Amino acid sequence: MKRLGKVGLVLGVLALGGPFGCKDEKEEAAKTHRIKGTDHLSKKEFKEAAAEYALSLEADPKQEKVWEKKAYAHMQVGQMAEASQAVMKILEMKATPAEKAEVLRTLASMHMTAGTTDDAEKYFNEALKLEPKDEASLGWIAEIYAQRGGARSMEAPIVKADLEKSLNYYDQVLAINANSANTYLNKRVVMGRLMEYERQQKEQALSEAAENAKDKTIVDEANARAAEHQKRMDDFQVQFAEMTKKFSEAKKAGGAQPAAPAQAKNTP
Known part of the structure; x- marks a missing residue:
């Protein structure tokens, strides 16, 4: 019984750790792609920047500033529909x-x-x-x-x-x-x-x-x-x-x- 109880405790810890690990991974992905996007933006590589920001937002869609930067990147290459969609996401947060x-x-x-x-x-x-x-x-x-x-x-x-x-x-x-x-x-x-x-x-x-x-x-x-x-x-x-x-x-x-x-x- 003691052995089973110990195994159950370990499984419980693993179960609790699962969601947090997933959250950390998403946060890290959002950060990584956000940094890459800003690097592309600084080089005026607007299409690449927009693509990286999209990946960052896929991991964490609550980043208002990233939606702003994504809209800006789309505007620079004449993609007004995509820029508008990005700004409308900001509207949802207000x-x-x-x-x-x-x-x-x-x-x-x-x-x-x-x-x-x-x-x-x-x-x-x-x-x-x-x-x-x-x-x-x-x-x-x-x-x-x-x-x-x-x-x-x-x-x-x-x-x-x-x-x-x-x-x-x-x-x-x-x-x-x-x-x-x-x-x-x-x-x-x-x-x-x-x-x-x-x-x-x-x-x-x-x-x-x-x-x-x-x-x-x-x-x-x-x-x-x-x-x-x-x-x-x-x-x-x-x-x-x-x-x-x-x-x-x-x-x-x-x-x-x-x-x-x-x-x-x-x-x-």
Whole structure:
């Protein structure tokens, strides 16, 4: 009996030691692959780094910083789907709406950097569901529509509907932070493009009137449109001057800027 009891005790110790040994092995594997990944990252071997980080996370998926580095590595080789998946794993680890919103802004910012603005807009909107008064997300969505509307390039075609959406989002930012100097500046740029749109439309209407000088009905209708476009130009000119004034006032008041969205990390 004593012999059996001793054997049972030894088996019990072995049974208890099993899970701990397995845990230690996983921790060691996670550490080994994490170190290898960081070594590859330092050498700008991004695909290799991502592969090593994946192995590290397979052993221990609770490593938030490793998910960040994996996302960064994927971004450097244009693998936005994989980068997004890595950031979404970080989102799962967050508990509060503010923490989740910050992660979503990071993901949206990554897509802005990559030029995938449709996805960026989607994630900024997800952040707004959690924090409706998030200046950064509102400001970036305004920027997305400004770009789509042709506000950032004089050669780009002007899309009136997108520029108007941009103004709407800038107004939402200013309703939250009336001292956001950059927002006044950005809004003024959009207004300038809308003024140019109205000028183009006016010129087209006047050209139509000239081409149909013998048809009074067409001439009257075209001249009426030209007058309406001129009126909008005049209204925008007044607003443009007001934005210039507000911009100067905001700068003097300290130029409180809308919080920048969390950026995709440029360093590991």
